[in-house]
Amino acid sequence: MAGNIFGELFRVVTFGESHGPAMGCVIDGCPAGLSLTKAAIERELRRRRPGRGGASSARNETDEPEILSGVFEGKTLGTPIAIVVRNSDHHSGDYEDLRDLYRPGHADLTWEAKYGIRDHRGGGRSSGRETLCRVAAGAVARAFLAGYGISIRAWVSSIAGLDMPGPEAPDFDFDETERNALRVPGREAAEKALAEIEALKAEGDSAGGVVSCSAAGLPPGLGEPVFDKLDARLASALLSLGACKGVEFGAGFAAARLRGSEHNDVPVFLAEAGAGALPPGFKTNNAGGILGGISSGQRLEFKAAFKPTPSISKPQQTVDRSGALRELIIRGRHDVCIVPRAVPVVEAMTALVLADFVLLQRAARIG
Amino acid sequence: MAGNIFGELFRVVTFGESHGPAMGCVIDGCPAGLSLTKAAIERELRRRRPGRGGASSARNETDEPEILSGVFEGKTLGTPIAIVVRNSDHHSGDYEDLRDLYRPGHADLTWEAKYGIRDHRGGGRSSGRETLCRVAAGAVARAFLAGYGISIRAWVSSIAGLDMPGPEAPDFDFDETERNALRVPGREAAEKALAEIEALKAEGDSAGGVVSCSAAGLPPGLGEPVFDKLDARLASALLSLGACKGVEFGAGFAAARLRGSEHNDVPVFLAEAGAGALPPGFKTNNAGGILGGISSGQRLEFKAAFKPTPSISKPQQTVDRSGALRELIIRGRHDVCIVPRAVPVVEAMTALVLADFVLLQRAARIG
């Protein structure tokens, strides 16, 4: 389904322009009987909000969600769950001089080419603020997945050109991730990265980075061949984030340089599961937990690359609606690097994909 | 739509198991009035067939397509176009000893976990042979796109760990691509890569690689925000290929290390278009021709990483249906590297995505 709807059975529709009256989502297809509280949604929205760190914009939305439907006496009804968040902290005036300009690296030119009209205030519908709706919906999906023992966690594995410690590194500390403003899995690494971000901020420039994501507890069998493979749907979910420019699963691009004998994950007996367990354990996870588009029972592993924030305060050359070249100096509040805030968004999109596949899997066999 | 259907308006359904009676596709939604010949489909199927080079399997299917419907007196009717290709060159006996084994790196384990049953002969539905159907459908999409001046070309940019010359290199020669067995854009590079492939073959091992793709002639405006962005849909299309493990657009993963001032593509006047042309020209194409999920009028550029063929003739440890570890020696015919054959498949998937977006774009505005 084209447009603003995502998912087959566990579906979400998002709506809202950055400076319109409200943002929101409708979750259609969440099974009935799930315990759901407003607090669970607020918790995730809070994680997406601009932090105190130097990486984030100063826009100070309270992002208070209101559940308009679908929940009755603390449980989902099986009916659409509508969640609305008011846009309260407008500085629309900041954008008036952008009405006729197409900002470099933004969707201004392309949206206008497509629709012949655009809301120029804060990027309108193409604003990163739209991801708020995904996080709200993702919170519902996570509550659903928790009942299956499926958990998802993401972190910043590279930022501003600096690689952060990986899961196999001795100083990888996932618990640190939610403690520092950059969502980096290590205190020292976080400090180093923050210094780099502050330097970029001082120069009026911006940074990109990579988000790594890992999901545990997936039963084997999730994912729909042929076109709706688990990795295909996840890739689509991630690249539907405006700043995402690439995604890779397991060994990813590095796999293209391995030999078959190096890349194939070799089955082994795992002590915890015992001999003869199916699915078996594996020595490695080059596949990222997916074979032929279907979860294998191993941990799901992937990475998503995000470009640097296109809004920088350095003067830039751009073009206006008449085709004339113009100098642009962007004012207003902008994240130096959106990658830390992308972490809960990546988790949310992953949750939406997995929730959908859990439901689809129920239709795979007779009986 | 989950499963074996791809696309919203220009839709394709594929069917067939590798060793069943036939493979095929139904294209539903191809506009009426398009001139379409069987030869156009055969030409693309021939490009996907195993070549004479050392990289390909020896399976010798003639892959003769039959058009069963949807075309009348040389033109499409607007009705479903069914194309069937018989599976003629079965060596199903080669696979009998795989009935109870799960091959490493293959979808055997996961398909059986999902469905509780699988056709073990040649990978059944998860065989790479399924891509034949996509190529047939892609040939129809390409014929449609040709009427809009949209053309797509892909090539092997890295194989067996060797980087091939890129478009900016002096020895990049695209015309060479269809002349050598590896679809590498340069004669010397092809020879070097072929030697490496032959060496791997002698060792009973296999190789992966990267396919680069470029599409020209896209009008600005293709792609559907929010979830069905042009890059999101392409990523889904590419990762729906079983061996694909990653995809990146424009600067891709490298973008994550650039600063905003480096990554933003700067508009310039292009001599050929003249001053004031919209969309403008750009100094660079880090965006890969997509901004906010919508085509910008620049050339569409992306890469897809393919893992090495999991079927190798070296002995491997694997697991069987009872959970026991077993040694496996794969016999039968297998590509040392499927990446050259992936080139027409990547083009076909790109064509299917673009054809769909061309039709969807007709609904974007009033009038």
Added chain:
Amino acid sequence: MAGNIFGELFRVVTFGESHGPAMGCVIDGCPAGLSLTKAAIERELRRRRPGRGGASSARNETDEPEILSGVFEGKTLGTPIAIVVRNSDHHSGDYEDLRDLYRPGHADLTWEAKYGIRDHRGGGRSSGRETLCRVAAGAVARAFLAGYGISIRAWVSSIAGLDMPGPEAPDFDFDETERNALRVPGREAAEKALAEIEALKAEGDSAGGVVSCSAAGLPPGLGEPVFDKLDARLASALLSLGACKGVEFGAGFAAARLRGSEHNDVPVFLAEAGAGALPPGFKTNNAGGILGGISSGQRLEFKAAFKPTPSISKPQQTVDRSGALRELIIRGRHDVCIVPRAVPVVEAMTALVLADFVLLQRAARIG
């Protein structure tokens, strides 16, 4: 797409329970550049509201719509249009004794069988109040269709067992329809019907009826064979209204009794179009303006039958959650006959179907 989403390109999602915080809809796929005002939506919502006539309930919602997104400076952006209406006039206490009872003729039993949970207050999601969202969305579709010269009008052609004058009758007066509370096309007929309704009200009983609908200005070619025929989609739209029990197109059920030579509509030259015009005129319209599921250029004509309101104040036998038989006396406010209020809903659903087909038709041919 299952559930609460309707349409392929011009899509609408509705949400809300009768006694929850709000009802609403999201229209996704309305083309950009359409002039749209809140007043256009209010006008249609007002037509759906309970009237002063004896047929309607006394629930007195103001039904003030708020447009949350998708419209900028008076024009649609091509982005989702979210419309919310608060539920203000709750008498939820009226329903407390229905928590464990399944009302006859209502969806109480079936929703609980499906979901294992239900919002018993006012029918929850299965309330007729859900149609408010359809009317709001339909108002947008009507604005879109107006640009194509397509107009839709419906009226009550039978109510409480009384047949109202048909279009060919001398006393058929369509302008009268919006003047009387029963939406009957004739003043005398309205009075007679109202007397019957008042009598039923006095007895604590209820009535059903038939809505006729006619749409003009359809170009030939609307409707998608094979499964999404114009009549198929309209039938689905109408029977998605809880009280609708049947639908017929053109001669409808009577057609089953005609001979081919009587039923085939004979082409003739119409004075206004002149000789040689295509599509031609026809002597009759037994086909209801549809041939093979595609609009013929004739007026679209169909009827929808609505059952009597199941909520009656007479004592009834029913069953409770424990399976015990119980006597039920329904209190609260209920329409004696919802058929007059169904008129704008039928028009709205027709508008949504036609808007979708107008967009789909743009993809039918090359060029």
Added chain:
Amino acid sequence: MAGNIFGELFRVVTFGESHGPAMGCVIDGCPAGLSLTKAAIERELRRRRPGRGGASSARNETDEPEILSGVFEGKTLGTPIAIVVRNSDHHSGDYEDLRDLYRPGHADLTWEAKYGIRDHRGGGRSSGRETLCRVAAGAVARAFLAGYGISIRAWVSSIAGLDMPGPEAPDFDFDETERNALRVPGREAAEKALAEIEALKAEGDSAGGVVSCSAAGLPPGLGEPVFDKLDARLASALLSLGACKGVEFGAGFAAARLRGSEHNDVPVFLAEAGAGALPPGFKTNNAGGILGGISSGQRLEFKAAFKPTPSISKPQQTVDRSGALRELIIRGRHDVCIVPRAVPVVEAMTALVLADFVLLQRAARIG
């Protein structure tokens, strides 16, 4: 999904023109592990074939289905099931003089208006022969439903203006239905109707009729509110048959004339189920087994009205591609009345709808 695809989870795609190389379908989403034989499909196709009775055309297709994929060692794989039937008995020459004529009551004019092109031979894609594909797919759906104890049976309840005995009539004999050429539930009634059909044939005229359908064994809970109600989807399925002009559920159009106190089905204890059983029994079935769009556990009951065959051998006035009026005498083989052959088609469409809802119901609740 527009076009030639039907269903959400249990999906079917049909293809083929009446005089093209073949007709066929692809069933995508049939669960894995279902026992399926070619004989089950042949049996249903045989029921759809022209019979010996005077009502049917003399076209003598053998309609031999070939299963191309999706079944392995007698069981479904969970992969697409492609079924192809060759068109062998062409008399395309019979149609040459129809190339430029638009036949009254047929889709010639409308398809050409839509697509600008049509296959004029035997109605092309709009031929009733397309229903063959639905019957093949329906056979698979019926095999799936049998595992749930769901059975479907239809019969001709009215033909050529004559009402056949209803289920409550003493001379209703369902077993007789498959014994006589008209699929009428009573021997005497069949003879009377056949005489009428023969008389029409002699006059070169044709007849319509009504098919009644009843399905048993549905659990309560099937059907998806709001837009995809069980009756909405069935109505769409039935009106997607070219000759169908109306559909009604339970009391149907007659319900519009009843009072609420007459129409509400009153729950009672049924001896077989015992006191306290849920769902309860009901004194009547005016609802046709559906409340709020969801199955209630009662028998599903509905009727579909079919227009008389538009192809008659009497001379008719028509119009040609140039807009000129022309006299038309249709030659070739045509059913005097297609209603008896519509019986297995109605059953097939019902089976497809129910199979889809059985799968969708698995996603309704947590756990």
